[in-house]
Amino acid sequence: MGNVSIGDAPGHLPLRTIAENYDAVLFAYGASKDKKLGIPGEDLHGVVSARSFVGWYNGLPEYEDLNPDLQSGDTAVIIGQGNVALDVARILLAPLDLLRKTDISEQAIEALSKSRVTDVKVIGRRGPLQAPYTIKELRELLHMPGVGFASPPEGWNDLIRIDRKQLPRQLKRIAELLEKGPKTPMEQAQKAWQLGFLRSPTEFLSADGKNLSAVGFERTEYVAEPSSVIPKDDGPALSGPPAAMNAIRDLKVRGTGAKAKIDASLAFRSVGYQSEPLIGFKELGIPFDQKLGIVPNDMHGRVVDPERGPVAGLSAAHVPGMYCAGWVKRGPTGVIASTMDDAFHSADIIMKDWHDEVRFNEFGDSETRGGLEVVKREIEKRGIRSVSWADWEKIDAVERSRGKEKGKVREKVRSIGEMLKILDG
Ligand code: NAP
Secondary structure, three states, X not given: OEXXXXXXXXXXXXXXXXXXXXXXXXXXXXXXXXXXXXXXXXXXXXXXXXXXXXXXXXXXXXXXXXXXXXXXXXXXXXXXXXXXXXXXXXXXXXXXXXXXXXXXXXXXXXXHHOOOOOEEEEEOOOOOOOOOOOHHHHHHXXXXXXXXXXXXXXXXXXXXXXXXXXXXXXXXXXXXXXXXXXXXXXXXXXXXXXXXXXXXXXXXXXXXXXXXXXXXXXXXXXXXXXXXXXXXXXXXXXXXXXXXXXXXXXXXXXXXXXXXXXXXXXXEXXXXXXXXXXXXXXXXXXXXXXXXXXXXXXXXXXXXEHHHOOEOOEOOEEEEEEEEOOHHHHOOOOOHHHHHHHHHHHHHHHHHHHHOOOOOOOOOOHHHOOHHHHHHHHHHHOOOOOEOHHHHHHHHHHHHHHHHHOOOOOOOOOOXXXXXXXXXX
């Protein structure tokens, strides 16, 4: 059931209602907040959260009014080098004809068609092999027609500082891809991008006290020589990536005190996402780890409470009937495929616990749990207009047919009010 918000306020459904009516509850609500940098100037006009920009061009109702300023200057700085940063760069750089065929919102196409941004700088605090971007996303951007890529002035060798023969396969491919550069030579490029490394943001600067005019950085350096961190005997790991891969990826940096500055009227903060606890967790005794931004769990998806341990050799006990999956379980990492695998695993664990007859949910009376019928009644009583799967299919059909008229996959309905109008006439 969609369009149902969990909470205590009027028009919301209390978590307790769900907990009392089901044997098990699985939390898979993702990460709804973006991390902030906590540096001066973060609220200046022109500093945009990558998360809201992604939501805006994807037509999410929450970000309909974002109105990013794409016209004040030609340079955009993106802080962070994960796949979200590359997503933002791709949208700023992609030829409009390519974007028009996707399901990007018409509103975004309109704004991007007037964009003056031609130069995108994606800046990371560590080096090319420490950045979390993945090969497929990097390649897609490097191969984008009409888009140039400027190599960093330091040169790849100076930045990577590891003999290519010593690199694990995946990192070697990244190094080769970066060194090979773009499909489009710079002279033929209409727009271009650049990756900047070993720079940590310190402040957003403004010439007039209101609008962003530059981003300030401190230069950083590796805490150890990159080639020295590779373990001598790196045999095949039993599971997961080889030790060399982890050692290189995890290499840290420290500030050097040297300052740098990039003039720009637009900057995106793209430094990761964060989950939040649901209203009702406290009341039901469901823990939340504020530091890690996750629901504490046993890595299999069983919610555990350190306050309830130690039990049977474990330091924390399972909160009966409570499970989690995805970003609230593991933190905001991984591509869609790995998040799906994680969800399948949590689902398998619920099945296993059921077969093993472990103790399930302890709220309410297990003999009289009402399941969906009771929850539905409560939703109606609270005046919530929930959306069923059949409703979703109706909205989907309207989006597809509106898209077809424009020669694209779909044209998204951008406000919840309009979605409900489609359903209720
Ligand atoms: P991410 O991959 O965690 O990248 C965050 C970036 O921000 C890193 O470069 C990180 O640098 C940097 N950063 C963090 N705190 C910082 C600070 N205080 N100062 C400067 N830099 C800072 O996060 P994301 O890009 O938001 O992506 C989230 C997840 O979604 C990832 O797993 C990603 O792969 C996935 N995703 C996948 C796709 C796709 O499949 N196509 C698309 C979008 C997102 P450090 O490494 O030094 O911490």
